[in-house]
Amino acid sequence: MERSIAEKRRIGIFGGTFDPPHIGHQILAMEAYDELKLDKLFWVLAPEPPHKIGKTITPTHIRIEMVRAAIQYDEIFELSFVDIDRKGPHFVLDTLKIFRQLFPIDILIFLIGGDSLHDLPNWHQPKEFINACDNLGVMHRPGEKIDLVELEKYRAFHKKLNLLRRLYWKFHPIRSEHWLRLVNHFNIIYRMRFTI
Numbered sequence: 001m002e003r004s005i006a007e008k009r010r011i012g013i014f015g016g017t018f019d020p021p022h023i024g025h026q027i028l029a030m031e032a033y034d035e036l037k038l039d040k041l042f043w044v045l046a047p048e049p050p051h052k053i054g055k056t057i058t059p060t061h062i063r064i065e066m067v068r069a070a071i072q073y074d075e076i077f078e079l080s081f082v083d084i085d086r087k088g089p090h091f092v093l094d095t096l097k098i099f100r101q102l103f104p105i106d107i108l109i110f111l112i113g114g115d116s117l118h119d120l121p122n123w124h125q126p127k128e129f130i131n132a133c134d135n136l137g138v139m140h141r142p143g144e145k146i147d148l149v150e151l152e153k154y155r156a157f158h159k160k161l162n163l164l165r166r167l168y169w170k171f172h173p174i175r176s177e178h179w180l181r182l183v184n185h186f187n188i189i190y191r192m193r194f195t196i
Helices: 023-035 060-071 092-102 114-122 126-132 177-190
Strands: 010-016 040-045 077-080 107-113 135-139 161-164
Touching: 010 023, 010 092, 023 040, 023 060, 023 107, 023 135, 040 060, 060 077, 092 107, 092 126, 107 114, 114 126, 114 135
Parallel strands: 010 040, 010 107, 040 077, 107 135, 135 161
Antiparallel strands: none
């Protein structure tokens, strides 16, 4: 039985390289879930981000395992394979089109950081991207100025924009021993420092 328009769900889409997933990702995801009143939030791991071509990235299967370990205690979160299961390049516009096919009547809300918002005019087909999502949830750092001048040219942009407050919501921060083992293991391999 098909759901009615009155039963629309609010679906959050949180994309990223997640190399590694960390507590900052969790804070953004949980605050967006609470403030935007989401019914579900999908973590969309980008296997080969176009803006990171030529850079060293942890293999996809390891990042999948780290994301799973990071979100395993929060039922509202789910790892999406929409980008993992298809060949690149992986542009967010294509990702949104797939989500629209999966959730034809639901409200799609794409989450980004303030730094990504500044760079949005340089994205692949930014106008089409803005038109494809129902809302944008933007998390900005304390004191960060959100300059929307470059984005004024996109019609209906302001109707879709949600600047998230910092709520310091209670949630399950990453405490998974499995996640910690993975991160420590790759600290040694890549000589990186990750902290909890």
